[in-house]
Amino acid sequence: MRISAAQRAAIERVSLTVLVVLSAAMIILAKADQVLIQSVRSAVMDGAAPALDAISRPAAALVASANRVLSVMTVYRENLRLAEENERLLGWQQVALRLSTENAELRELTKLAPEPPVSFVTARVIADSGGAYARSVMVDAGSENGVARGQAAMTGEGLAGRVSEVGTRAARVLLITDLNSRVPVVVDGTHQRAILAGDNSARPSLRYRDADGTVRIGDRIITSGEGGVFPPGLPVGVVASVDGEAPRVEPYAALSRLDYLRLVDYGLAEALPTPLSISGRGGKRADYGSDGQRPPRR
Amino acid sequence: MTNVLPIVTTVAAALLSIEPLYIGGYAALSPAFALMAAYHWTIYRPDLLPPLSLFAIGMIQDLLSGALPGISAIMLLLARAIVLANRHDFVDRRFSFVWAGFAALTGGAMLFSWALHSLLAGHVLELREPVFRGLLTISVFPIASFLLGRGQRALIGAE
Numbered sequence: 001m002r003i004s005a006a007q008r009a010a011i012e013r014v015s016l017t018v019l020v021v022l023s024a025a026m027i028i029l030a031k032a033d034q035v036l037i038q039s040v041r042s043a044v045m046d047g048a049a050p051a052l053d054a055i056s057r058p059a060a061a062l063v064a065s066a067n068r069v070l071s072v073m074t075v076y077r078e079n080l081r082l083a084e085e086n087e088r089l090l091g092w093q094q095v096a097l098r099l100s101t102e103n104a105e106l107r108e109l110t111k112l113a114p115e116p117p118v119s120f121v122t123a124r125v126i127a128d129s130g131g132a133y134a135r136s137v138m139v140d141a142g143s144e145n146g147v148a149r150g151q152a153a154m155t156g157e158g159l160a161g162r163v164s165e166v167g168t169r170a171a172r173v174l175l176i177t178d179l180n181s182r183v184p185v186v187v188d189g190t191h192q193r194a195i196l197a198g199d200n201s202a203r204p205s206l207r208y209r210d211a212d213g214t215v216r217i218g219d220r221i222i223t224s225g226e227g228g229v230f231p232p233g234l235p236v237g238v239v240a241s242v243d244g245e246a247p248r249v250e251p252y253a254a255l256s257r258l259d260y261l262r263l264v265d266y267g268l269a270e271a272l273p274t275p276l277s278i279s280g281r282g283g284k285r286a287d288y289g290s291d292g293q294r295p296p297r298r
Numbered sequence: 299m300t301n302v303l304p305i306v307t308t309v310a311a312a313l314l315s316i317e318p319l320y321i322g323g324y325a326a327l328s329p330a331f332a333l334m335a336a337y338h339w340t341i342y343r344p345d346l347l348p349p350l351s352l353f354a355i356g357m358i359q360d361l362l363s364g365a366l367p368g369i370s371a372i373m374l375l376l377a378r379a380i381v382l383a384n385r386h387d388f389v390d391r392r393f394s395f396v397w398a399g400f401a402a403l404t405g406g407a408m409l410f411s412w413a414l415h416s417l418l419a420g421h422v423l424e425l426r427e428p429v430f431r432g433l434l435t436i437s438v439f440p441i442a443s444f445l446l447g448r449g450q451r452a453l454i455g456a457e
Contacts, residue, residue, distance in 0.1 A: 012349070012382070019353040020375050026357070026368035031418065037367065044361040052313065052362070059319055127316045128328075129364050133415045133423070136364040137318065172364055179419065201424070258318075 042167035045138060049170035052126040053140050060124075060259065120154075120264040121145050126170070128258075135178035135200055136161070139261055142169040146265065150229055153261045158235040158252030159183070159223065160261055171263070175255050176236070177204055184227050185236055187213070188220035196221065196236060196249060202256065203240055203248040215239055215247045231266045303453050304347040305355075307446060308335040312359040312370075327427065329435040332359060333407060334442040336374050337400050340381040341388045342450060352378055369414060373407050380406075396443070401436045408432040 003011075030037045071078065106112075123141035141147050143166050151163045153173045161181065164174040174181055181198035185206070192213035194206040206215065219239040225232025240250035311331035319328075332355060339347040356371030363370075380403065381388075388396055408428040416423045 015349045016375055016379050019349050020372055020379075023353065023356070023368040023371040023375065026371070027366050027418070030367050041361050041364075041367075044358060048313075048358070048362055052316075055313060056318055059317060063319070125318050127362060128318045129316070133411075134364050138316075138362070138364075174364075200427075 038165050041165055041172075045165070045170040045172065046142065046167040049126065049138075049140060049142075049167070052138065052170075053124075056124075056126045118264060118266055119146070120262045121147055122260055122262050123147070123171070124260055125258045133179070133200065135175040135181075135198065135255070136164065137173050137175065137258055137261070139171055139173060139263070140169070141263065142167045142171050144168050147171045147263050148265065152230050152234060152264045152266065154234070154264055155253040155258065155261060157254065158237060159230070160251075160253040160255060160258060162229065163263060173261060173263075176251060177202060177255055183230065183236070184224045185221050186224035186232075187215060187239075188222050193224055193226065203250055205246040205248050206239070207246050209246075215242055217242055221249050301346055301454060303449055304335070304339040304343055305351050307449065308332055308339065308347060308351070308355050309358075311335040311442075312355050313362075316359065316363045327431050327434055329431070329438045330404070330407065331438075331442065332356070332370065332374060333377060333404065333435065334400070334439050335446060336377055337381060337403060338443060338446045338450075340378050341385050341396070343454065344378070344382055344385065346454070347378075349375055349378060366418065369411060372414075373411060376410070377403055377407060393440070393443070397436075397439060400439050400443075404432050404435050404439075408435075 121141050123139035123145070125137045126140045127138040129136045139147075139153075147163060147166055149163055149166055153160045153162060159176060161173045161175040161178070163171050165172040175198070176183055176196060177198045177200060179198055179200050181196075181204070183196040184193065185196045186193050190213065192210050192215070194209040196204050197207045198204045206221070209215070217239050221236045221239065223230040223232055223234040223236060235252050237249040237251040237253075239247050241248045311334060315328050315331045317328075336347065336352060352374040353371045356369075356374045357367055359365075359370045360367040381399075384399075388399055408431060412423060412425060412428045
């Protein structure tokens, strides 16, 4: 049976309207029931991970070979720089060795409990958020590799974010620059605590500082370990500006071009609040105050 | 069999936009490729990219990119509704005219998603990134349009 043009137009109108309403309902549902949406997201992530992994490889290879060509041109200058840096680092190595021995002796003296062993998984970034309103990446490791919610994601330079959703073979890392990221930090060498709050810009800001403390450009920012989501002392970044409403921090990690991330398990993941659920499946009300870390709102 | 070309290219476009390029700052500005494909096919073969497929593609893109699921779906569906109502003005017109139409659509789409995100975030978000993302999307469109047009002529032809 042929459908007339008028009928077709009517079907089009109805299906468009129904689907637009359905999309709007999905947005509201996603805001309300995070448990449901996270399990759907994990399933889709797992399904798409092999495809995303495959199509991200050519781009990675292309960028890598471009970098190789560029590095050939600067190899002489780079060599000089590295030789100089090596000399400086050898000096630091001596200092580190001396301090490490001294630290071991002092621990022995004070009978300090040994730190728990730390395990990590290295994962490749296979997708990023693609848009101006979220800062997160997807990596190609999941629960089958030992990845769990709340683990810290590090680059060689510093903290990049934390694992916010986990599938079987893929996981999402919420970057410290995301609008929803809140990390308890401390200014290194002082006892000044603050919350590092992302706002989707390249430099997250230091909020809720002690009223009497001052922060200067160049101050090192490290995690405070408060709330137990991250261990204390992870390098985060340096204060880059102090004018405006709140000081801004330049992260050590090059967050805008991540390729590999180390997901580190410090055994602290259970400190994260369970996301809100309207259907009551295992979700208890998240406690915003206790750890300074809001549950992901998306 | 070649009738799935519009759906396949739009899915590919959606995946392309979340593809990491390992270039500083690219993630926030990556062009809205799916919008280009949706625009092209809605003008030339709307029958082969029905609303349900746009809904599914938008949802998958949002679930994979970490965005609030439904936002891309709504954007693609509204784009279809607007383009479909005016599609007879665009078929068989000069490319510059089609491009101008896409520029207007992109502007509207960026503004719409900015307003929606601002509403959901509870405060006014910065406009700079959506503006750049829109400009990048508009400037990449000729390449996408050329490739999609080539594929269309080779495999399916006009309605």
